[in-house]
Amino acid sequence: MQPKLEKSKMEGPRIVPQAEWLEARKELLKKEKEFSRLRDELSRQRREMPWEKVEKVYAFDGPKGKETLADLFGGRSQLIVYHFMLGPGCARSSRIISTAAWCIWRHET
Numbered sequence: 001m002q003p004k005l006e007k008s009k010m011e012g013p014r015i016v017p018q019a020e021w022l023e024a025r026k027e028l029l030k031k032e033k034e035f036s037r038l039r040d041e042l043s044r045q046r047r048e049m050p051w052e053k054v055e056k057v058y059a060f061d062g063p064k065g066k067e068t069l070a071d072l073f074g075g076r077s078q079l080i081v082y083h084f085m086l087g088p089g090c091a092r093s094s095r096i097i098s099t100a101a102w103c104i105w106r107h108e109t
Contacts (some may be wrong), residue, residue, distance in 0.1 A: 078104075
């Protein structure tokens with residue numbers, strides 16, 4: 001016999017006068033702006049990271065057989081690598097990869 005599940009009453013946000021809402025919104029806006037500044041600074045630092053020269057010769061199984069890392073670029077300036085963490089039997093397409101591929105194709109044609 002399964003236990004009886006009681007319906008829980010979902011509570012919405014508090015209803016407050018406009019002045020109280022405006023004060024809360026101003027406080028949240030301060031935090032949002034600080035977060036944006038921190039994210040911008042982190043992004044700047046990421047762009048300034050040094051690059052590492054890839055000297056090892058990698059071989060990949062591509063549509064034309066064995067291909068090097070340079071072959072995978074196919075004359076393009078960027079290569080997007082996305083690591084799928086799918087379990088056995090979970091071979092599905094990814095919307096993020098399909099969208100990225102379409103955007104790159106549109107940009108380069």
